[in-house]
Each structure stands twice: as structure tokens, then as C-alpha cells.
Amino acid sequence: MTSGLTRPMIDVTRRELLRGAVGALVVAHVPLFVRPAWAGAAGRSPLLVVVFLRGGADGLALVPPLGDPDLQRARAELLARAPIELGGAAGALRTGVSFGLHPKFAPLVPLARDGRLAAIHAVGWPEPVRSHFEAQDLCERAGARPGGAVEGWLARALAAGPEPPSAFRAFAAASARPRALTGDPRALALESPESLHLPATSPAGGRALESLFAPPEAVERSAAARFARAGAEMLDALSALRAHAGGALRNEDAFPRSPLGTQLATVARLARADLGVAAAWVDAYGWDTHVRQGAEEGPLAHSIGDLAQGLAALVDALSNRTSDLLVLVVSEFGRNAAPNGSGGTDHGRGGAALALGGAVRGGAVYGAWPGVRRDELEDGRDLRVATDVRDLLAEGARHLGVRDLAPVFPGYAPRPLGLLRTRA
Amino acid sequence: MTSTASRPPEPGDRARWEARRALDRLAYGPVPGDVERVTALGARAWVARELARPAPPADAADLAAPSLPRFGRGRLGGGAPDSGAAMEMRRALRGEAREIGMEILGERLARAVSGAHPLYETMVEFWGNHFHVFARKGLPETFLLPSYERDVLRRHALGRFGQLLLASAAHPAMLFYLDNWRSSARRGVNENYARELLELHTLGVDGGYTQRDVEAVARAFSGWTLRRAGDGAAFHFEPRWHDFGEKVVLGRRLPAGAGESDGEAVLEMLAAHPSTARHLAHKLAVRFLADDPPERAVARTAARFQASGGDVRATLDALLLGGDELFDPGLVKVKTPFEFVASTLRATGARLDRPEGALGALRRLGHLPYLAPTPAGAPDLAERWIDPGAALERVRFAFALSSGRLPGVDGRGLEEIDPFALIGDALRPATRRALATEGLSTRERVAVALASPEFQLR
Numbered sequence: 018m019t020s021g022l023t024r025p026m027i028d029v030t031r032r033e034l035l036r037g038a039v040g041a042l043v044v045a046h047v048p049l050f051v052r053p054a055w056a057g058a059a060g061r062s063p064l065l066v067v068v069f070l071r072g073g074a075d076g077l078a079l080v081p082p083l084g085d086p087d088l089q090r091a092r093a094e095l096l097a098r099a100p101i102e103l104g105g106a107a108g109a110l111r112t113g114v115s116f117g118l119h120p121k122f123a124p125l126v127p128l129a130r131d132g133r134l135a136a137i138h139a140v141g142w143p144e145p146v147r148s149h150f151e152a153q154d155l156c157e158r159a160g161a162r163p164g165g166a167v168e169g170w171l172a173r174a175l176a177a178g179p180e181p182p183s184a185f186r187a188f189a190a191a192s193a194r195p196r197a198l199t200g201d202p203r204a205l206a207l208e209s210p211e212s213l214h215l216p217a218t219s220p221a222g223g224r225a226l227e228s229l230f231a232p233p234e235a236v237e238r239s240a241a242a243r244f245a246r247a248g249a250e251m252l253d254a255l256s257a258l259r260a261h262a263g264g265a266l267r268n269e270d271a272f273p274r275s276p277l278g279t280q281l282a283t284v285a286r287l288a289r290a291d292l293g294v295a296a297a298w299v300d301a302y303g304w305d306t307h308v309r310q311g312a313e314e315g316p317l318a319h320s321i322g323d324l325a326q327g328l329a330a331l332v333d334a335l336s337n338r339t340s341d342l343l344v345l346v347v348s349e350f351g352r353n354a355a356p357n358g359s360g361g362t363d364h365g366r367g368g369a370a371l372a373l374g375g376a377v378r379g380g381a382v383y384g385a386w387p388g389v390r391r392d393e394l395e396d397g398r399d400l401r402v403a404t405d406v407r408d409l410l411a412e413g414a415r416h417l418g419v420r421d422l423a424p425v426f427p428g429y430a431p432r433p434l435g436l437l438r439t440r441a
Numbered sequence: 442m443t444s445t446a447s448r449p450p451e452p453g454d455r456a457r458w459e460a461r462r463a464l465d466r467l468a469y470g471p472v473p474g475d476v477e478r479v480t481a482l483g484a485r486a487w488v489a490r491e492l493a494r495p496a497p498p499a500d501a502a503d504l505a506a507p508s509l510p511r512f513g514r515g516r517l518g519g520g521a522p523d524s525g526a527a528m529e530m531r532r533a534l535r536g537e538a539r540e541i542g543m544e545i546l547g548e549r550l551a552r553a554v555s556g557a558h559p560l561y562e563t564m565v566e567f568w569g570n571h572f573h574v575f576a577r578k579g580l581p582e583t584f585l586l587p588s589y590e591r592d593v594l595r596r597h598a599l600g601r602f603g604q605l606l607l608a609s610a611a612h613p614a615m616l617f618y619l620d621n622w623r624s625s626a627r628r629g630v631n632e633n634y635a636r637e638l639l640e641l642h643t644l645g646v647d648g649g650y651t652q653r654d655v656e657a658v659a660r661a662f663s664g665w666t667l668r669r670a671g672d673g674a675a676f677h678f679e680p681r682w683h684d685f686g687e688k689v690v691l692g693r694r695l696p697a698g699a700g701e702s703d704g705e706a707v708l709e710m711l712a713a714h715p716s717t718a719r720h721l722a723h724k725l726a727v728r729f730l731a732d733d734p735p736e737r738a739v740a741r742t743a744a745r746f747q748a749s750g751g752d753v754r755a756t757l758d759a760l761l762l763g764g765d766e767l768f769d770p771g772l773v774k775v776k777t778p779f780e781f782v783a784s785t786l787r788a789t790g791a792r793l794d795r796p797e798g799a800l801g802a803l804r805r806l807g808h809l810p811y812l813a814p815t816p817a818g819a820p821d822l823a824e825r826w827i828d829p830g831a832a833l834e835r836v837r838f839a840f841a842l843s844s845g846r847l848p849g850v851d852g853r854g855l856e857e858i859d860p861f862a863l864i865g866d867a868l869r870p871a872t873r874r875a876l877a878t879e880g881l882s883t884r885e886r887v888a889v890a891l892a893s894p895e896f897q898l899r
Contacts, residue, residue: 071815145652148640150817168824193807194828205830212805213833216840218888221880225889226836229875240773241869241894244827248836248894251829307620307633358628359620364636396652 062180063376064288064341065296065413066331067171068281068324069156069195070348072305073149075362076369077354077389077400078317080136080382083117087390091354095362097312101126103136104381116382120313121321124329125373132379133332133339135436137409139367139387141350141402145395147364149305152349157196159407160427167200170407171296173425174414175201183293184254190280190287191300198298203250208276209283213258227252261290271330273323277301281327285334295417304348309360328373342374343416343437347409353398354389367400370409376416376437383434404434412436454866459484459768461865465899466729466767466774467491468559470784473858475556484768488761491560492754496599538583542576542811545586547796549810550803553783554793564598564753565590566779567728569810572609572642573818574618576811582617585674586811589614602721602751603712606642610634610708613667613674619816622666624659625682635659637816643711645720654691660684661695661703712751718743725760731772732822738766775823776899778806781835784899785842785891786850788863795849802838802847806831827897839891843884856883860890869894 081100082088089096100117116136118125128134146152159170167173175187182203189195189206198204207213218226230248237245266285272278277299284297303320310317328344335342351368367387372379384404387393395401411422411431422431460479464471467488471479479487549569553562572593576583593612597605609615616622619634635658639650664683667674678701687697693710695703711717722743726734738760745759746752761767776784782799785791793799803809808826813819841847843855860876861868872893876886890896 147652147655148636148646149815150640151646192805193825194830199824203829206807206828207830213830215833216837216844218840219880219882219885221878221882222840222885222888225875225878225881225885226892228871228878229889229893230832231871231874233869233871240775240823240827240898243823244775244832244894244897245869245871247827247829248832248892251832251836254829255833307631308623356629357631358625359623359631361620361631363632 062293062341063295063343063416063418064335064338065416066284066288066299066342066344066374067197067296067413068299068301068328068344068346069153069197070301070304070324070346071149071153072302072348073152073350073352073364074304074348074368075306075310075317076138076140076348076351076367078310078312079119079122079321079371080116080138080369081119082386082389083115085114085389087388087393088354091389091391092356092362094360095310095312095356097121097318099313101129103129103134114386119318119321121318122325124322124325128329128332128373129379133373133375133377135372135377135379135381135383137370137372137383137404137434137436139351139384139400139403140347140370140406140409141367141404143402143405145366147350147366149349149364154196156347156349156406156410157199159197159410159425160429162427169195169197169199169201170410170414170425171197171298172199172201172204174417174419175296177421177425178295178414178417178419180295180417181293184250184257185287185292185294187296187298188287188294189298189300190283191298193300195298195300202246203254205251205254207283209279210258210286213255215255257292261292266334268330268334271326271333273326273330275323275327277323278327278330281331282334285331288335289337306352307357307359307361307363310356310362311360332373340375343376343413344371344373345409345413346371346373347406351400354394354400355398365399366395367402367404370406372409372412372436378436378438383436405429405431408432408434409436456480456483458770458866460487462768463488464559465784467563467761468556469553469563469780470787470899472556472787473790473862485762488767489758492758492761494558494560496561496595497558534580534584538580541583541587543796543800545590546800546803546809546811549590550779550783550796550799551793553779554786556787560757561598563728564757565594566810567725568598568605569594570813570818570821571724572605572615573813573816574614574811575813575816578618581674582614585612585614585617588612588673599753602717602746602753602756603709605753606708606712607705609642610638610662610704611665611676613676616665616667616676617674621662624663624665625679626660626663626684627682630656630659630663630684632656632659635662638711641816641818643720644714644716645723648714648716648720650691653689657688657690657695658707660686660688661690661707664701665704713747715743715747718746718751722746722756722760725756726766727821729757729760730766730769731774732824734772735766738764774821774899775826776897777819777821777826778803778808778831778834779810780899781806781897782838784896785839788891788896789842789852789858789887790854791842792851792853793849794851798841798848798850802834802841806834835897836892839888840885843888843891845884855887858883858887860886863887863890864893864895867895 097120099120101122103116103118125134142155158168161168180186187201187204191206194206230245230252232249233242233245272282280299288294306317347370348368352362352365357363387401387403391397407426407429408431412434414425457480460476463484464475589612593608597608619637620631621634624631632655636655640646644650664679666677666679668677685698688695690707695706722739726739741763742760746756749755766772782803808819842852845852875889
């Protein structure tokens with residue numbers, strides 16, 4: 018639980034919240050546990066948004082090397098014409114390789130032009146893992162033992178970083194809390210702020226809930242106490258949300274009408290409010306393109322368009338804290354260089370990731386480039402992993418102000434990618 | 442202060458406590474009067490009786506509540522993909538798909554709540570999650586679900602694992618979901634099914650197979666595809682798509698030239714493999730005993746699974762009655778959202794007239810059959826289901842139900858419910874205080890009991 022100092026104040030606001038559960042109530046208190054976000058010019062605070070592309074996004078379609086005859090040979094039918102030029106690889110094994118973005122990333126062109134968008138290529142887990150479940154699990158635990166107290170890397174990064182705890186320090190705009198946040202005692206999963214409210218009760222009903230979810234003593238470790246603790250966190254979060262979450266966004270209409278669009282709009286709304294949001298997680302589905310994935314058009318192009326439109330709207334909505342923002346777009350692995358017999362691609366190894374926002378040194382592709390000539394591919398079929406996904410996640414942890422990465426990534430010393438601008 | 446929820450009960454209450462535990466673990470919780478009935482019989486005797494009870498016919502409409510006679514439909518969308526008529530047809534089909542989805546999920550819930558065949562329903566849910574297919578894979582998937590539910594899950598829920606495995610492998614819903622229907626040696630085999638078969642359905646991720654095995658298994662299943670059959674789809678083996686070469690799977694040679702039987706040989710081998718026994722025993726123990734189940738229970742169950750040739754009843758007998766773990770107060774499980782919703786409806790004697798309200802809550806709690814986003818299905822672990830957001834949804838469901846605002850649910854009998862009877866004997870002081878709140882109405886007391894930490898355990 019939080020320190021004893023903040024507890025009485027929480028109780029005050031919680032009581033008000035519960036009393037007003039039926040009707041509208043203006044909460045006069047600014048609870049102490051809600052940290053004033055970026056108060057004052059000097060009080061800059063980082064904001065990390067992780068968009069996880071579940072299913073293994075096809076990195077070679079998202080960020081193709083341009084004019085590569087080997088890639089042309091391997092997957093002509095999957096290569097979209099007229100890619101957006103992005104730039105050369107910062108740490109390419111060979112000089113002269115330049116990369117593009119799938120044309121459906123067009124909404125991100127202004128960001129790319131401003132140098133606030135970068136790609137990271139050949140990213141993945143070092144050991145060959147080709148199951149979604151296993152690969153996502155490894156990325157999200159990032160070295161922690163399964164079943165441990167704090168399994169999620171993002172939960173550990175938040176615990177190790179300087180951002181003070183608050184009800185919304187981290188949350189997932191998703192139907193469920195991801196493994197990466199497992200172990201964070203407060204992180205909520207919510208698809209939209211409206212989805213988060215108490216039922217209408219009588220005043221007595223409100224008081225009863227307050228008793229029911231009185232924070233259990235720290236020594237009480239049973240499963241029941243665990244649920245009671247979650248209930249206590251929930252009441253805290255609701256009072257914070259009620260006090261601070263603003264209304265609609267200026268650019269609400271710019272977000273795509275899709276599950277991903279709704280989730281990204283939720284991130285924007287909470288991050289704009291004074292809720293002390295430091296990290297947000299978004300799950301995006303629809304990247305497991307085993308069948309007829311298409312090139313310029315098709316299911317993959319559609320997913321990319323949805324993602325690009327949503328990201329552009331997110332960055333625009335957060336223009337008031339552009340320099341705080343780091344968005345990492347990452348997937349559990351890439352896909353085969355060549356199509357399978359169904360016009361799709363099967364699970365591969367190295368994938369592509371994106372980094373966006375004012376915190377990014379953009380206009381480049383980071384990471385070594387292993388190449389896609391047949392003899393350069395792993396098992397003759399997959400882009401090799403040249404950059405450990407933990408190197409990328411560590412940039413996110415650094416952005417959150419974590420200095421000592423050792424507890425965040427047990428058993429691994431992340432190599433700096435140089436992705437972040439030096440903070441003023 | 443120590444936990445009261447897991448404190449061993451007083452000796453005099455032991456029989457009652459065991460009855461409740463058995464009902465919580467095997468029957469989506471008690472309906473009013475159940476605890477007394479099972480106490481009179483004895484919890485172990487009741488478990489034995491449920492293990493021996495004949496499974497109902499897979500398509501029996503044995504429910505008073507929503508009767509859903511649409512099983513057996515199965516239609517693949519037709520027409521040229523770009524024609525206006527095809528677009529219109531797709532729109533119509535999408536509407537129909539929604540209806541089928543609602544019906545099949547509603548029937549799952551209604552049957553769980555009805556309690557006519559509790560252990561059978563529990564195993565239908567278990568296998569449905571184990572052999573998960575995703576309703577939103579594409580339009581045809583939903584139309585294949587009624588037959589999948591009936592001909593795979595319900596037909597084999599308490600039968601032999603090998604039969605169930607074969608039924609799932611050859612069913613159009615699985616062939617479509619994991620892309621095997623397009624796997625052709627001519628165009629390139631598709632590994633999706635082969636990988637999930639090894640990792641999720643049989644050996645388990647640490648079951649001792651390699652990428653080479655995945656590739657060989659994928660080749661063995663090349664040509665296992667679909668054909669149209671009337672309005673629906675049926676299994677079809679397409680020899681022109683099959684890789685007739687020799688394959689080596691888990692060190693065993695499958696000679697060249699075999700054809701359709703390649704896949705069957707792989708399934709037989711996998712069903713009998715010790716890693717499969719171990720994987721399934723562990724998963725069943727997680728379902729019925731604890732998130733981190735005792736090794737002796739897992740080992741015992743795996744041994745019986747193998748000795749019985751994958752007989753589900755015999756395996757469950759070893760797990761549930763071969764030791765004392767089922768009745769160990771220290772082994773606690775948290776209800777999944779599906780169990781929570783089913784058990785609230787049962788505990789309050791509420792009548793489920795239409796499923797929408799309850800299914801809406803399950804959607805928000807992220808736990809609907811056929812809608813888990815990955816082939817792994819939904820995990821059965823407390824860490825997955827306990828967080829502040831889940832606490833809120835459970836509170837909301839409890840209050841909606843008890844105040845009569847849950848669409849499709851008739852909770853008129855709720856006034857008669859004793860909130861203390863909902864929870865059992867071991868109350869946390871906080872819950873006792875909450876239930877004693879001055880001015881609380883009877884219905885709100887029921888809601889508080891249903892939202893209590895104690896009620897979330899099974």
C-alpha cells in the first residue's frame with residue numbers, strides 16, 4: 018500500500034466519491050496521491066507509451082529495406098509499391114542500406130519529417146522462439162522468473178524509476194492487464210475512462226463498499242486479501258479519475274473507429290489529465306498474418322493504416338507534452354522472408370519496431386542489419402535477430418528515468434541504442 | 442492478523458466445508474440448498490457420483506432456460522468476393538454470425554448455471570479453452586462453432602483424449618482457425634497448426650520438441666483441408682496438397698507414401714506421449730486444485746492418464762479422489778470471471794432468461810468462450826484475474842444483479858437470500874463490517890456478499 022502519510026487523504030476523497038456515487042459531484046480535494054503532472058516549466062515528466070503488436074508483425078513489410086534484390090526475390094508478392102523513405106541504418110553492417118515504411122504509414126510522414134520517428138530493425142529475442150505465447154511472455158517478463166513477485170519488465174521499470182506512485186502512474190488501455198505490468202499493485206486495465214465507474218448505490222451501499230475494501234494489513238497475504246487490496250486500489254483510482262480526467266479530446270475524430278483507435282484515445286485522455294501518468298500500455302491485435310496478408314492493400318495494410326492513423330492522432334493530442342513523449346511500437350517476432358503457400362507468412366525471428374515522439378532521435382533506422390540474402394537468413398528463411406528486444410525496452414526504462422537497469426532486466430546488460438535525445 | 446479465508450474449518454463444520462468446496466470446484470458453486478444436500482451425501486461420495494454420471498447427449502435441449510436449437514448450422518460465406526450481391530450477403534451473414542455467437546455463448550452460460558451436469562459442463566469449458574478456436578478469426582469461423590461445440594467438445598468431454606484430439610484436428614473450425622486448411626506441399630506448408638498442436642494441445646512448451654519436429658508435423662498435416670458440404674464445411678484430405686515424403690517426428694520415422702494417415706499417426710503418437718500426460722495433468726490440476734498444484738497430484742494424475750489411455754473420467758478420478766488435495770483448505774483458487782458470473786447466478790437462484798446482460802459483463806471482464814485472442818485460450822491463474830479493474834467489474838456485476846438491473850436476469854428471489862450463506866463460514870472482519878453497515882437493504886447486502894473477497898474464491 019502507499020505510505021501512511023497519504024492514507025487519511027485518500028479516505029476523505031474516497032468517502033466523498035462513494036457518497037456521490039449516484040449523482041454528479043464536484044470533488045473539491047486534489048488528493049495527495051495524484052501527483053500534479055509536469056507542474057511548472059522545470060517539472061518535466063516522461064511519458065512512455067508501449068504499443069504491443071500481438072501476433073508477430075511482419076517487420077519486412079512494415080519497414081522494408083529499399084531496392085533490395087534479395088527481398089524482391091524472396092517476397093515480390095508481399096512488397097508494397099511506393100514505400101515511404103525513412104533513412105539509412107545507423108549501425109548497418111553494410112553501408113548504403115536504406116529503409117522505407119509501408120505506404121499505409123502515410124499519416125506518420127509529418128513526424129518522420131520532423132525527425133521524431135525512428136525504426137529499429139532485426140529486433141527480437143536472442144533464442145529462437147516461434148510461439149506467440151512464449152515469445153510474448155519472454156518479451157514481457159524480459160528475464161524475470163515466471164511466478165516471481167514482479168514478473169513484468171514495465172512494472173519493474175516503474176518501481177526502479179523516480180516517478181512517484183499514483184493511481185494512474187501506469188495503466189493498460191486494453192481489455193486485460195498485460196504480463197509486462199504484472200506485479201504493479203495499481204496498474205488498471207481500462208478500455209475507456211467511461212468504462213470506469215461504480216454502480217449506483219444507496220449511501221449505505223457506498224459505505225459498505227468502503228468497509229469491504231478497506232486496505233488489508235500488509236501481513237495478510239491470502240488470495241482474499243489480494244482481492245481486497247485490488248478493491249482498495251480501485252476505489253482510489255476512481256476518485257482520482259473523477260477528480261481529474263477531462264472530457265473529450267480536441268481531435269477525438271482523428272482517432273480511427275477501431276478497438277486500437279479507442280485504446281489510443283484513452284491513452285491520450287488520461288495522459289492529458291493531471292493523473293500522473295508515466296506509462297501506458299496498448300495491445301493491438303491482428304498481426305498474425307498467415308493467410309493472404311496482401312501488399313499495398315489487404316489485412317496487413319489495413320492494420321498498418323489503423324495503427325498509423327491512431328499513432329498520429331495520439332502524438333497530436335499530446336502536443337502539449339511532445340518532448341515528454343516516447344512511443345515504442347514492438348511485436349514478439351517478425352515473420353518469414355518468403356510467403357508460405359497461403360499468401361501469408363509464418364512465424365519468423367527478427368522483426369521491426371518503431372519509436373515516435375519528441376524524445377526520439379528520429380530519421381534513422383537503429384540496429385545492425387543482418388540482410389535477407391538466402392545465406393544470411395536464419396535457417397534460410399528468417400531475418401536474424403541483431404538487436405535484443407531488451408535493448409529496445411531498456412530505452413523505454415531509461416526514458417522513465419531508471420538509472421540502474423540491472424533489476425529491470427535480470428541477467429542481461431542492455432546495450433544503449435542511442436535512440437533517445439539527451440534531455441534538456 | 443492472519444488470513445481467515447484459508448483457516449481450516451472447525452471439525453464440526455468440516456463436512457459442510459467440504460461440500461461447499463466440492464461444489465465450488467466442480468459445479469460452478471452451490472445453488473440454495475446444494476450445500477445441505479451434498480453434506481448429507483458426503484463430498485467425496487458426491488464427487489464420485491458426478492464422475493460416474495453419464496454424459497448427456499451432445500445436442501440434448503435439456504434446459505428450461507434458453508433453448509438454442511441452432512446447433513448444426515454451418516455455412517461458409519459464398520459468392521464472388523467483390524460483387525455487390527456478395528457484399529450484401531456478407532452483411533447478412535455478419536448479422537447471423539452475431540446471433541450464433543450470442544446463442545452459443547448463452548447456451549454455455551445457461552448450461553453452467555442450470556447445474557444439470559456440472560462436472561460435464563466444467564470439462565466442456567476446460568476443453569473448449571484447451572482446444573481454443575477464435576470466433577473472430579473470420580466470418581466462416583462463427584458458422585463452424587455450433588458443430589465444433591457439439592461434435593468435438595460435448596461429444597468427447599468425458600471420453601478419451603485421443604478421440605477428442607482427433608476430432609479437434611479434423612474439425613473445420615480448427616482447420617480454419619489455425620490455417621491448416623490452406624497448408625499445401627505445392628504452395629508451401631503452413632506451420633501454424635503444427636506448432637500449436639505440439640505446444641498447446643499436447644506436449645506443452647517444455648515437452649521436448651524442436652523446430653524440426655514442428656516442420657515435420659506440418660508436412661504430415663499438409664492436405665488436411667476443407668470442402669463445402671451443403672450449407673457448411675467438412676473435412677477433406679487433398680492428396681495433391683500432401684507431402685508424401687518421409688517425415689521424422691520426435692525421433693520416429695513416418696515412412697514415405699502414407700497420405701492422410703500421416704496426420705493420424707502423429708496424433709496417436711502425441712496422445713500417448715508422456716509429455717502430453719504431464720502437460721494435461723498439470724493443466725487439470727491448475728483448474729481443480731491450485732495455481733501452483735502439488736507435484737504429487739500432478740504425477741499421480743499423469744500416471745493415470747497414461748495408464749488409462751487418456752480416459753478423461755479415470756484421469757479426473759485420480760486427480761480429485763486419488764489424494765486429499767481437493768479438500769486442502771490451503772489450496773485456494775480464484776474464480777475466473779466465467780465462474781464468478783455463473784456462481785453468482787446459481788447462488789442467488791436468479792433465473793437467466795436472456796444471456797446478454799451476463800455476457801456483457803463477461804466481455805468486460807475479458808473472459809468469453811471462443812473470444813480469447815490467442816490460441817492459448819484464457820489462463821486459469823489468480824494473477825490474471827485480480828486487479829483493480831477486475832474488482833470494479835465484479836462489484837458492478839454484483840450490484841446490477843442484486844438490484845434487478847442486469848438485462849435478461851430475473852432476480853426476484855433475491856430478497857430471500859441470506860448473504861452469509863453466500864460466503865460460507867470464514868469471513869474476513871472487513872466483510873463482516875461491510876455486511877453490518879447501517880441502512881443497507883437486503884438486496885445490497887446480497888450485492889456486498891457477492892462482491893466480497895471471500896466470494897471470489899472457489
